[in-house]
Amino acid sequence: MSGREAAAVRAFRTRLGLPGLVDVHTHFMPERVLKKVWAYFDAIGPMTGVEWPITYRHEEERRVALLREFGVRSFTSMLYPHKAGMAAWLNGWAAGFAERTPGCLHTATFFPEEGAESYVRQEVERGARVFKAHLQVGAYDPNDALLDPVWGLLADAGIPVVTHCGSGPQPGRHTGPEPIGRLLGRHPRLRLIVAHMGMPEHTDFLDLAASYDGVMLDTTMAFTDFSESMSPFPAGERARLLDLADRVLLGTDFPNIPYPYVHQLHALERLELGDEWLRAVCHDNGARLFGLPDSP
Incomplete structure (x- = not known):
């Protein structure tokens, strides 16, 4: 299966003349944490009525090898705490993972807690390239006063933050566009990557991207058969994807996806927004x- 899929991904890249893919939304984390994440997805079927099988339930080494087979030249290790006291430990693991894994962009995270500014500054100083904020899992308001210096620090450093702030697959206390709109009002220079195209509040997050130059969106799970069946992207908004062509980034949620990796690429292709748009989204914008250098 992986050989055929790798060939399909290679054919996609070859047709577009891409040196590789830049995937801003992939998950690597300590094994015991990842197994709890997988257990969550195993249980979400009975809660939502939609099964969520993990396609790439492999050991870490195999998962990294698969991304290489797919031609992913740069990827992230998205990880996130669900309570205080976890973030600094996760950051230590992620720094080590990036150091031993060529192609992985050093990823870090945070939580509204005493000391957050200190450990975020430490990660910035040791080379973090991207941060993850998961408002649904963390169940926190991005406008929490404990995070204000963190957002200011990241805005000053120009480091992007991939943020799960939409209300899919289940709404949280602080998901949706309103909390993020307030945050951007106070920190308009933030480089915020809205995960999952802001699903299901696509239009509202497109509006925020149109209003703030630093707001980007990742494609994670958007446009796929799986997501279209539950939270379809509004057909009337498709033209706006061209208007924001330089601020849409490839994301996949690998390995926690219920379909093959190549399906995300084909889902983007069938939008029929043109090869130039696909090249920008799948490689050039992230690079x-x-x-990143012009060639791997």
Whole structure:
């Protein structure tokens, strides 16, 4: 299966003339944490009525090898705390993972707690390239006063933050566009990557991207058969994806996806927004954002 899929991904890249893919939304985390994440997805079927099988339930080494087979030249290790006291430990693990894994962009995270500014500053100083904020799992308001210096620090450093702030697959206390709109009103220079195209509040998050130059969106799970069946992207908004062509980034949620990796690429292709748009989304925008060399 992986050989055929790798060939399909390679055919996609070859047709577009891409040196590789830049995937801003992939998950690597300590094994015991990842197994709890997988257990959550195993249980979400009975809660939502939609099964969520994990396609790439493999050991870490195999998961990294698969991304290489797919031609992913740069990827992230998205990880996130659900309570105080976890973030600094997760950051230590992620720094080590990035150091031993060529192609992984050093990823870090945070939580509204005493000391957050200190450990975020430490991660910035040791080279973090991207942060993850998960408002649904963390169940926190991004406008929590404990995070204000963190957002200011990241805005000053120009480091992007992939933020799960939409209300899919289940609404949280602080999901939706309103809390993020207030945050951007106070920190308009933030480089905020809205995960999952802001699903299901696509239009509202497109509006925020149109209003703030630093707001980007990742494609994670958007446009796929799985997501379209539950939270379809509004057909009337498709033209806006062209208007924001330089601020849409490839994301997949690998390995926690209920379909093959290549399906995300084909889902983008069938939008029929053109090869130039696909090249920008699947490689060029991410390469520019993270200052990658022209060729691997």
